[in-house]
Amino acid sequence: MIRYLLKRILIFVPTLLVVSLLAFALSKMAPGDPVELRQSAASVPIASDARESDRIYAETARLMGLDKPVFYFSLSSAAYPDTLHLVLRRDRRETLRRLIGIYGNWPAVQSYYNAVGVAERAVAAAPPQTGYALGKPLRDLYLLHEERTVRARLDTLQAALQRDTVLQGPPRESIEALQKHFDYLAASPARERLYRPAFQWHGVENQYHAWISGYLHGNFGASYQDGRPVRNKVADALRWTLLLNLIALVFAFGMAIPVGVWSATGAGGRFDRGATVLLFMLYSLPLFWVATLLQVFFTTPEYGMDWFPTSGLSELPGTASWGKRFMNQAAHLFLPVFCLTYGSLAFISRQMRGGMLQVLDQDYIRTARAKGLPEGRVIWKHAFRNAIFPIITLIGSIFPSVLAGSVVIEVIFGIPGMGKLTVDAIFARDWPVVFAVLMMASVLTVIGLLVADMLYAWADPRVRFRGRGQRA
Numbered sequence: 001m002i003r004y005l006l007k008r009i010l011i012f013v014p015t016l017l018v019v020s021l022l023a024f025a026l027s028k029m030a031p032g033d034p035v036e037l038r039q040s041a042a043s044v045p046i047a048s049d050a051r052e053s054d055r056i057y058a059e060t061a062r063l064m065g066l067d068k069p070v071f072y073f074s075l076s077s078a079a080y081p082d083t084l085h086l087v088l089r090r091d092r093r094e095t096l097r098r099l100i101g102i103y104g105n106w107p108a109v110q111s112y113y114n115a116v117g118v119a120e121r122a123v124a125a126a127p128p129q130t131g132y133a134l135g136k137p138l139r140d141l142y143l144l145h146e147e148r149t150v151r152a153r154l155d156t157l158q159a160a161l162q163r164d165t166v167l168q169g170p171p172r173e174s175i176e177a178l179q180k181h182f183d184y185l186a187a188s189p190a191r192e193r194l195y196r197p198a199f200q201w202h203g204v205e206n207q208y209h210a211w212i213s214g215y216l217h218g219n220f221g222a223s224y225q226d227g228r229p230v231r232n233k234v235a236d237a238l239r240w241t242l243l244l245n246l247i248a249l250v251f252a253f254g255m256a257i258p259v260g261v262w263s264a265t266g267a268g269g270r271f272d273r274g275a276t277v278l279l280f281m282l283y284s285l286p287l288f289w290v291a292t293l294l295q296v297f298f299t300t301p302e303y304g305m306d307w308f309p310t311s312g313l314s315e316l317p318g319t320a321s322w323g324k325r326f327m328n329q330a331a332h333l334f335l336p337v338f339c340l341t342y343g344s345l346a347f348i349s350r351q352m353r354g355g356m357l358q359v360l361d362q363d364y365i366r367t368a369r370a371k372g373l374p375e376g377r378v379i380w381k382h383a384f385r386n387a388i389f390p391i392i393t394l395i396g397s398i399f400p401s402v403l404a405g406s407v408v409i410e411v412i413f414g415i416p417g418m419g420k421l422t423v424d425a426i427f428a429r430d431w432p433v434v435f436a437v438l439m440m441a442s443v444l445t446v447i448g449l450l451v452a453d454m455l456y457a458w459a460d461p462r463v464r465f466r467g468r469g470q471r472a
């Protein structure tokens with residue numbers, strides 16, 4: 001068993017590695033600029049000018065570790081440099097990528113990009129009334145890559161220079177130099193470099209290494225929404241999700257297993273038919289519809305049945321007794337637990353019934369009955385243990401569901417659990433929270449599979465996990 005456990009863990013390690021790579025890649029492709037999202041959450045004051053804004057942006061990007069390469073290595077064409085990550089602004093870096101993809105001449109692209117910066121600084125030092133007319137077209141060049149649109153902005157700059165005869169010196173010289181750099185770029189493409197592959201090694205000083213190292217140490221980063229550590233936000237939400245789902249699972253399995261066993265032992269009888277009809281009626285009711293009805297009819301005084309509190313969780317003062325706290329939480333959780341329980345009853349009980357029907361037809365069950373063993377002992381000791389495999393499979397899937405929570409139930413009843421936290425984070429583009437929940441759910445999925453395998457061996461001693469060609 002220990003040997004099998006070690007083998008399974010060794011298999012799960014590359015599985016989790018692949019999941020982490022996918023989660024990290026998705027985080028890099030998520031919409032929105034992470035630096036701007038962090039700045040908006042931190043209420044960074046608006047800079048007085050563009051240069052100050054760029055400085056604040058660069059400082060924030062370095063604090064977030066975005067000034068490092070994305071991965072340990074990169075595979076690209078020879079046209080792309082290994083220092084492109086040093087361009088911290090996401091939109092400008094994407095513009096450079098597109099310019100390289102069009103012309104393939106990185107030295108010329110770099111010279112043109114640097115010339116835009118030189119011209120911007122020269123114009124910023126000019127009188128305000130003049131610099132404003134030139135500043136906007138210049139900053140537009142950071143985001144443009146098509147030759148037609150770039151030349152249109154350059155023509156705008158030249159026209160502004162001709163109108164303003166007072167503007168001389170560095171601004172005029174820098175804009176004329178910028179024009180020459182772009183003319184050279186357009187006239188000197190090196191597209192053959194785009195077809196030559198290149199391998200670039202960046203070492204452990206990269207974004208993925210820092211990201212996965214933080215996860216291994218329990219550091220999931222900071223929230224874009226309020227700047228709080230993600231693990232603190234997850235911990236606050238996780239306690240309500242665990243409380244809600246564990247209670248619902250205890251009720252669901254505690255009722256469904258006996259119902260499934262009794263239905264199988266009396267298959268075709270009155271109890272079996274009645275339980276089947278009732279459970280499938282409950283199973284067919286949409287969860288969101290039932291939750292909404294319960295919320296409307298049983299929490300508002302309009303219908304005379306305001307027996308439970310409205311949505312959300314009311315906090316009692318610290319001096320409240322344990323009994324008052326228990327009754328307060330029970331009143332808030334009763335309807336959500338009911339909704340989570342009724343939908344699982346039919347599925348779990350039918351799984352249990354099907355497993356029992358297969359086992360009850362086996363020869364060893366007939367032998368046990370022929371020996372005169374009590375019926376309860378035959379059912380619960382001999383048949384039940386061999387029919388529990390479908391339930392074990394369901395138990396293995398519980399781990400991620402307990403963590404992720406029920407989005408529908410938590411949103412409708414205002415339970416501040418993991419499901420509601422994830423939905424709120426998605427709408428707020430709070431990606432560190434979203435991908436922290438994704439990684440935790442992936443880890444718990446693997447743990448659930450491992451626990452299910454262990455329970456298989458416990459339920460049936462004949463189960464042995466060995467290599468192919470060996471006897472079980």
